[in-house]
Amino acid sequence: MNKPVVLVAEELSEAGLAVLGADFEVRHTDGADRSQFLPALAGVDALIVRSATQVDAEAIAAAPKLRVVARAGVGLDNVDVDAATKAGVMVVNAPTSNITSAAEQTIALILASARNTAQAHAALKNGEWKRSKYTGVELDEKVIGILGLGKIGQLVAQRLAPFGVELIAYDPYLPPARAAQMGVKLLPLEEVLKQADFITVHLPKSKETVGLIGDRELHQVKPSVRIVNVARGGIVDEGALYAAIKEGRVAGAGLDVFSKEPCTDSPLFELDQVVVTPHLGASTHEAQEKAGTQVARSVKLALAGEFVPDA
Numbered sequence: 298m299n300k301p302v303v304l305v306a307e308e309l310s311e312a313g314l315a316v317l318g319a320d321f322e323v324r325h326t327d328g329a330d331r332s333q334f335l336p337a338l339a340g341v342d343a344l345i346v347r348s349a350t351q352v353d354a355e356a357i358a359a360a361p362k363l364r365v366v367a368r369a370g371v372g373l374d375n376v377d378v379d380a381a382t383k384a385g386v387m388v389v390n391a392p393t394s395n396i397t398s399a400a401e402q403t404i405a406l407i408l409a410s411a412r413n414t415a416q417a418h419a420a421l422k423n424g425e426w427k428r429s430k431y432t433g434v435e436l437d438e439k440v441i442g443i444l445g446l447g448k449i450g451q452l453v454a455q456r457l458a459p460f461g462v463e464l465i466a467y468d469p470y471l472p473p474a475r476a477a478q479m480g481v482k483l484l485p486l487e488e489v490l491k492q493a494d495f496i497t498v499h500l501p502k503s504k505e506t507v508g509l510i511g512d513r514e515l516h517q518v519k520p521s522v523r524i525v526n527v528a529r530g531g532i533v534d535e536g537a538l539y540a541a542i543k544e545g546r547v548a549g550a551g552l553d554v555f556s557k558e559p560c561t562d563s564p565l566f567e568l569d570q571v572v573v574t575p576h577l578g579a580s581t582h583e584a585q586e587k588a589g590t591q592v593a594r595s596v597k598l599a600l601a602g603e604f605v606p607d608a
C-alpha cells in the first residue's frame with residue numbers, strides 16, 4: 298500500500314522528521330520557489346511550512362489530495378485558511394513553540410538598539426574605536442510600550458520588568474484587570490505612542506494591523522523613541538519609518554521582520570540607527586525542535602483521521 302505523502306516545504310527539525318518516522322513518504326521542496334513548489338504539491342496528503350511559503354488558493358488547488366497544512370510556527374498569515382477550509386483541508390500550527398524565542402529576540406533587539414551594539418561591533422571590526430559616537434541609553438526608568446499583549450507580548454513584559462521600566466500596552470482584546478495583574482497599564486494606541494521611549498510590536502498580521510504604525514502615528518511619538526518589530530513586517534510601515542528616522546522624529550529601530558521577505562535590500566539598511574536581523578525570532582534550536590515535533594504529531598493525527606488537540 299502507498300504511504301501518505303508529506304511535503305516538507307521549509308526546513309523541519311530532525312526531531313520533527315523523526316516523529317514522522319517511517320509511516321510516511323516524506324518529500325522536500327523549496328516553498329519559496331513557486332516553480333518548484335506548485336508542481337511538488339501533486340499527490341501530497343500533508344504539507345509542512347514555516348513563514349516563507351505562501352499557501353494560497355493557487356497552492357491549495359494544486360494539491361487535490363491535500364488533507365492538512367501544518368505551519369511550524371505561531372502565525373497563520375501565510376496560509377489562506379478560508380481557501381483551505383473550502384477545500385476541506387485542515388490547518389494546524391504550533392502556537393506556543395517559539396514564543397520564548399521570539400520574546401528573547403525582542404529583548405536582544407531592544408538592548409541592541411538602546412546600546413548601538415551591532416553598529417559599534419561593525420565599526421570596531423572595521424578598525425574604528427568610536428566610544429562617543431555609540432553612546433546609548435539605559436532602559437532603567439524608561440516607558441516601554443507593548444503593542445499586543447498576547448502570549449509573546451506577555452513574555453516580553455515579564456522579561457523587561459526587572460530592568461526597572463514602566464510597562465504600558467495597547468491591546469483592544471485584553472481586559473485591563475488582566476494587564477494590571479502583569480504590572481502593565483493598558484492605554485489607547487495614541488497614548489502609548491505619545492508616552493513610550495521604546496515601542497515593541499507583538500500583533501498578528503491582519504487587515505487591521507498592516508500599516509497600524511504609519512506616517513500619522515510616527516508623527517505622534519517622542520523623537521527619542523526606538524521601535525522594535527519581531528512580529529510581522531508591514532505592521533510598522535517601512536517607508537514611514539525610514540522618513541521618521543531620517544527626519545529625527547524616531548531615534549532608532551530594531552527590525553527582525555519585513556513587509557516582503559526575504560528582504561536583502563531596503564532603504565532602512567542605509568540608516569545607522571537601524572539594527573536588522575533576517576526573521577530570526579523563532580530561529581533557535583529549542584523553538585525549532587518544539588515547532589517541528591508539534592506539527593509532525595498534528596500531521597500524524599490528522600492523516601490518521603484522529604482528533605488534533607491544540608498544541
Ligand code: MLT
Pocket residue numbers: 347348349369370371372373395576578579580
Ligand atoms: C512564526 O510565525 O512562528 C515564525 O515566524 C515562524 C518562522 O520563523 O518561520
